[in-house]
Amino acid sequence: MAGMEGGSHNWPLYCDLGPGISMAMRGPKIDTIVFDLDGTLVDTAPDLIAALNHSLEVLGRPTVEPMLVRPLAGHGARALLDAGLTLSGDAPEELIARAIPVFLEHYADNICTFSAPYPGLELALEELRIEGFRLAICTNKPEGLANHLVEALGWAGVFDAIIGGDTLPVRKPDPLPLLTAITQAKGAKAIYVGDSAVDVATARAAAMPSIAVGFGFSDVCASQLGADLHIDHFDMLPAAVRSIIAPATLIAQRVSLDLDSGQATVAV
Template sequence: MAAFPFDVVAFDLDGTLADTAPDLTAALNHTLEQLGYPVVPAGDVRHMVGHGAKALLRQGLAAGGRSDEALVERGFPIFLDYYEAHIADESFAFPGCEAALDELAARGVILAICTNKLEALAWRFVDAIGWNRRFPVIIGGDTVGVSKPDPAPLLATIARAGGGRAAFVGDSITDTTTARAAAIPCIALSFGFHDRPPAELGADLLIDHYDELIPALERLAG
């Protein structure tokens, strides 16, 4: 088998590797209920994910007509406690994802995660879903002091994975902006958690299913 053109392939987590919206929605709405604010429909939460838990809570409160940092700080531990206890109750890997990860690993690619989720929560999710041996490197939104779209987390992810030629896979404008800032080629998913049409994300390539990932990476290396 010919050598694969990338040494490292890094992935966003929420909305890219897995549909985590059901559990994030449950945690957000539990928190909003505890604070006495209206819950948010699951479909709306999908467009709020990607900037970390505090940003999600901030947007959830804003949807109910309140924007108050003191309330965000009050709700944050409520959110974390609930989400940690229910982190993978209803979340699931996107179709074809695990097969694509297996194929990349079989070709000698180091798999890594670069997410704005808190690192401890990302590791907890990976363990809960049975992926603890797939990803030797996870960089979270709190790991290096800044979060995406700053390129530092992605660059740190690649460095900790051993360096070499790398690509990034994501689902949002945050991911594509991060990749561009890091000068790393990027593939975006037409599914996942978007706040705009996928064609407007600015990725190098756009795929509709994980079955297309490895051919897309090979084309990207072109």
Template structure:
């Protein structure tokens, strides 16, 4: 099928493609424990994700008594080592995602990932989920000198996937700001890791389940000039 309105659909990773909160929480709490701090809840972590692993640790320290950059530097490798070893213990795709990805592929759409997660960790997670052949591009938080909400990583992901008309799928204000900066429509999922009410994300459209993604993109394609 060649009449789909988008050539490339790019996705955020954590909170958009996958519910990684259980494994991120375990890694964060491991690092906090090593630093003598109490654990934080998975629900709290859901509102801390989106700016990369170092920012997650910084927020975890802030929530448990604060900490300076030296403490972040001490805890960061502890977090990374544990998380890499347990990156897909309980991380799972959101319901309906893989069916939606299959439908996009059937329509000839190239799929890309644009995340603030470190590129190496992102690739490790994609491999663990068996998604090596699903995505034509992956740009992480350290792939370029800048990260989201700068639009450059999104532009790079789209270009690596072949270019053309594109849309971005995300779950946070970081994602909607990235799409706006890139001049692209943004579909925001309501079940992700947003740090604010989803109605405040200013996304082009909101979806409550991945079964709604294809119709939402088709409607966007009809409404937004090419």
């Protein structure tokens, strides 16, 4: 680890470890893993884009190639409709407003036709549960749709809390939905796992570490999202969680040994 060779180091050594790791060291112990939903737990893009294309057909507009709008799949109905309409001309507000209920009705009726959890997710959740973590969802998807999807996937009871984009007066990147998810899950502190820059910003605003997944909807590479760690497959998640928590525990213990003497140094 950078800066740990050579016997002892002046406080604060944790600065070498990145902002999320240093946040993990302060205050209560991490006991909860909170997940974003669209593009993180579940590949919902096919059903969202099917709802978009249905809405475009109803409006008499041409349908779109899924790959053209996939990066917007985690940005909500309005952004998808705006992009879908713009591709074939204009996207006036009045048309978007008319299309939103059409989109939402079709999506609600077909929420889990093609949507599927990302590979390795269920095993990773089980492993985290066995290690004693609480599990929660913090998504910008409307809460009703989030609950509907979770039930359709057979996940009733898997998560200790589900906070949607309309659960509170504010949504991500405001930290309140993430903090509320932790409180509702009866946790104290979390790592937030997400697929977008908004998710990383939310974790940062809540002073919590984040892990970015590289298989979601973002067109920015996961390593560039500013998260503390990034993973390409859910089988890497339990180790990523441990590697955020373990060095913090290790260093905190070594630092506390020397805090008694008033000399905040770390013995290696």
